Amino acid sequence: ATEQDLKNSKVVFVIGGPGSGKGTQCANIVRDFGFCHLSSGDLLRDEVKSGSERGNRLNAIMEKGELVPMEEVLGLLKDAIVSNLTKTKCFLIDGYPRELEQGVRFESEIVPCTNVLYFDVSDATMTSRLLERGKSSGRVDDNEATIKKRLDTFHNQTKPVISFYERQGKVQKVSAETGIDQVYTEVKKFMDSKQW
Ligand code: B4P
Numbered sequence: 001a002t003e004q005d006l007k008n009s010k011v012v013f014v015i016g017g018p019g020s021g022k023g024t025q026c027a028n029i030v031r032d033f034g035f036c037h038l039s040s041g042d043l044l045r046d047e048v049k050s051g052s053e054r055g056n057r058l059n060a061i062m063e064k065g066e067l068v069p070m071e072e073v074l075g076l077l078k079d080a081i082v083s084n085l086t087k088t089k090c091f092l093i094d095g096y097p098r099e100l101e102q103g104v105r106f107e108s109e110i111v112p113c114t115n116v117l118y119f120d121v122s123d124a125t126m127t128s129r130l131l132e133r134g135k136s137s138g139r140v141d142d143n144e145a146t147i148k149k150r151l152d153t154f155h156n157q158t159k160p161v162i163s164f165y166e167r168q169g170k171v172q173k174v175s176a177e178t179g180i181d182q183v184y185t186e187v188k189k190f191m192d193s194k195q196w
Pocket of ligand 1 (some may be wrong): 016017020024025039040042066068070073094098129130176179
């Protein structure tokens with residue numbers, strides 16, 4: 001892949017609080033629209049699974065519900081985009097940017113995003129979904145104390161990202177309070193309205 005291929009790619013940032021349904025809806029979009037789905041959380045968890053020193057460091061941060069250093073996530077995402085460019089030019093970047101600087105750096109090093117899909121859900125709903133998932137997920141961050149911290153991180157660090165892109169007219173806000181299929185009806189309407 002060349003620099004030009006990177007510049008020609010289409011990127012949709014998928015943002016929402018913890019447990020807002022980002023990963024769930026991205027799977028639906030991939031099925032119907034053939035995007036490549038890259039989840040920053042999944043990429044980080046893969047690194048943790050590898051058992052490397054770096055993985056252990058990342059796991060400790062995720063366990064606290066804090067954000068890992070930007071360089072780590074951006075590097076993983078860029079590598080993943082480059083290695084998928086032969087298959088597609090359309091990418092769903094799920095769980096990123098989580099702070100303003102992440103968006104700025106991504107857009108200057110890779111490509112400006114086309115749109116931002118934002119899943120809007122109440123803290124109470126996110127908490128109950130994550131506690132439910134925590135019964136079987138085995139994730140270090142699906143417990144009550146960490147969920148509280150993740151919600152704080154979302155409100156303090158990620159919300160400004162949404163305002164930033166709202167000012168550029170790029171945000172599509174979807175209420176994700178309802179069931180998976182109902183949420184997807186809204187998502188699909190948006191996806192259908194665009195030329196990919
Ligand atoms: P993520 O992996 O992004 O975790 P998440 O916010 O919980 O989203 P996820 O995609 O897994 O859940 P979903 O909402 O689909 O991040 C984890 C951690 O990694 C972060 O705290 C941070 O430490 C680190 N990290 C990740 N990205 C980073 C970055 N860019 N910079 C720095 N650090 C970063 O689904 C949740 C549950 O709800 C599921 O069980 C699902 O089945 C259910 N659900 C979904 N939609 C539903 C609906 N409509 N109705 C009922 N249930 C629903």
